[in-house]
Amino acid sequence: GENVEQHPSTLSVQEGDSAVIKCTYSDSASNYFPWYKQELGKRPQLIIDIRSNVGEKKDQRIAVTLNKTAKHFSLHITETQPEDSAVYFCAASHGYIPTFGRGTSLIVHP
Amino acid sequence: DTAVSQTPKYLVTQMGNDKSIKCEQNLGHDTMYWYKQDSKKFLKIMFSYNNKELIINETVPNRFSPKSPDKAHLNLHINSLELGDSAVYFCASSPSGGELFFGEGSRLTVL
Numbered sequence: 001g002e003n004v005e006q007h008p009s010t011l012s013v014q015e016g017d018s019a020v021i022k023c024t025y026s027d028s029a030s031n032y033f034p035w036y037k038q039e040l041g042k043r044p045q046l047i048i049d050i051r052s053n054v055g056e057k058k059d060q061r062i063a064v065t066l067n068k069t070a071k072h073f074s075l076h077i078t079e080t081q082p083e084d085s086a087v088y089f090c091a092a093s094h095g096y097i098p099t100f101g102r103g104t105s106l107i108v109h110p
Numbered sequence: 111d112t113a114v115s116q117t118p119k120y121l122v123t124q125m126g127n128d129k130s131i132k133c134e135q136n137l138g139h140d141t142m143y144w145y146k147q148d149s150k151k152f153l154k155i156m157f158s159y160n161n162k163e164l165i166i167n168e169t170v171p172n173r174f175s176p177k178s179p180d181k182a183h184l185n186l187h188i189n190s191l192e193l194g195d196s197a198v199y200f201c202a203s204s205p206s207g208g209e210l211f212f213g214e215g216s217r218l219t220v221l
Contacts, residue, residue: 032207043200043212044153087151096141096160096206100153 006101023090030092116213133201142184
């Protein structure tokens with residue numbers, strides 16, 4: 001089955017800095033790569049996703065890149081704000097069951 | 111107008127008891143899921159249900175059983191609760207192969 005590794009497990013940045021979270025996956029058949037944000041005590045919610053026919057996607061301060069050859073994808077957050085503090089999960093799927101990474105706790109210090 | 115709703119939100123019970131968590135989605139999605147989130151925040155897939163096809167994560171004890179009366183509902187039954195079952199359980203739905211829409215979560219505490 002699919003295995004998704006996510007790093008780092010914790011990331012601490014100053015407000016205004018950039019943050020990068022990296023994931024690798026094992027199943028070359030995976031073709032959908034979403035990122036979810038989970039604020040404390042809340043449900044995970046999709047913030048951006050990318051499919052295997054695209055190398056990069058951007059939405060305001062958030063961007064995701066995908067390297068299918070190397071089987072890794074990354075989340076980039078620019079100009080971080082305190083409200084970006086949360087746990088971020090990457091996932092990979094082929095079919096309809098996504099496998100999640102173990103999460104990255106992002107802390108943005110004002 | 112809640113898209114994925116699950117009840118109860120909190121559940122405190124004794125070891126050995128049997129309990130159920132209900133989940134309903136009004137999005138018309140084909141696939142529903144149950145995830146377990148432990149204290150380290152790991153989201154572990156327990157079950158997925160798509161067009162009457164149930165896929166079970168083989169690591170899930172058979173004390174856990176999903177029941178789907180129709181496409182909009184996927185309930186979770188847990189028998190003989192153990193301390194290690196304490197976690198937050200999330201129900202989710204998706205149009206097959208797309209974004210997951212999670213419920214608010216049900217926090218289960220086993221004493």
